[in-house]
Amino acid sequence: MKLKYSLLFVPCLLFLSCKTYTVTPESFKSQFSNVDYDLSTSKSISGSIYYNGFQIKKINVVDKNGETQMLDNAPSLEMRVTLNNGKRNHFYFDSMKLKNDTLTGYKARLLPWMTxxxxxxxVVKIEIQESGKKIKYMN
Structure with a gap:
């Protein structure tokens, strides 16, 4: 019985330890519609041979208390997008780009064809989550 409760407790801790922020689609579009997505300015990520993240510096987000914050980009940030049909899509924040009214991003770092x-x-809702993964950009 104790094992059963322990197995339920661990995922709850993982879920609660991640910070999640929201961005309205309008705010997101105003912040990123004019970003230059130049791969020559990208950086490699430790542990990843093939992936280079776009160097989007910061994003204005709203935390769970309703306060606006400026969130620094990091390879550990994940983005969850909810569509008007209720479906959700997940990808890495530093892989996303908004171009010609199409939002594009990678689901997996080592599998760039999983776009x-x-x-x-x-898009009706955008959430950005600090995953807590120990991923860093290489210098």
Missing amino acids: VKIPFSE
């Missing part, structure tokens, strides 16, 4: 492409007009 998510979403018409931005279908």
Whole structure:
């Protein structure tokens, strides 16, 4: 019986330890519609041979208390996008780009062909989560 409760407790701790922020689609679009997505300015991520993250510096987000914060980009940030049909898509924040009203991002760092492409007009909610993974950009 104790093992059963222990198995339930561990995922709860993992879920509660991650910080989640929200961004309205309008705010997101105003912040990122004019970003230059130049891979020559990207940095490699430790433990990843093939992946280079776009160097988006910061994003204005709202925390769970409703306060606006400026969140620094990091390879450990993940983005969850909810569409108007209720479906959710996940990808790494530093892989996303918003171009020609299409939001694009990678689901997996080592599998760049696993790309998510979403018409931005279908986005109703954007959440950015600090995953707690110990991933860093290489200098």
